[in-house]
Amino acid sequence: MKDKVKFVNACPVFLVEDVQRSAGFYVNILGFTYAKHLDKNDKFIAIYRDSIEIILVEKIKGEIESNQSKYGNGYDAYINPDSIEGVDKIYQEYKNKNVKIISEPSITDYGSYEFVIQDIDGRNLGIGLIKDKDKFFEKSNHL
Numbered sequence: 001m002k003d004k005v006k007f008v009n010a011c012p013v014f015l016v017e018d019v020q021r022s023a024g025f026y027v028n029i030l031g032f033t034y035a036k037h038l039d040k041n042d043k044f045i046a047i048y049r050d051s052i053e054i055i056l057v058e059k060i061k062g063e064i065e066s067n068q069s070k071y072g073n074g075y076d077a078y079i080n081p082d083s084i085e086g087v088d089k090i091y092q093e094y095k096n097k098n099v100k101i102i103s104e105p106s107i108t109d110y111g112s113y114e115f116v117i118q119d120i121d122g123r124n125l126g127i128g129l130i131k132d133k134d135k136f137f138e139k140s141n142h143l
Contacts, residue, residue, distance in 0.1 A: 025120035076123035111135030
C-alpha cells in the first residue's frame, strides 16, 4: 500500500489590472517577497510571505471583482498565522501601515479569531485561526 501524499499549501491565483502595482502593495505594505515572471506568456509575479504563496496574473480582459462585490459573500483568500496571538500582531502591523481594515479581530460565530483587510485591488483577505475547535468542528467528521 502506498503512503498517502499530504497537501502542504494552497496557492490562490489573483487576476489583477496591473501586476507590478499589485505586487508593490503586497511587497511594500503587506511584507511579502516576490519572484517576477513578466517576460512569460502569462505575465505574472509570485509573492511569498513565510509559507504563503499567491500568484498575481495580469488580466487580459474582464473586470476584477472581489467575491463580496460579485457574489455578496466570501473572502477572496484566508490566511492563517502561526498562533492566535499572531492574529493580533499582524492586525497591528497592518493597522500601523494604514492597510484598509474591513473588520477588527473578533471571534466569529463559527469559532475563528480573525480580521479582514482589503488589498489594493479590492479583494477581502481574512486573516485568522480557529480558536474554538469544538465549535468549528461540531458538525463535521474531523476531530
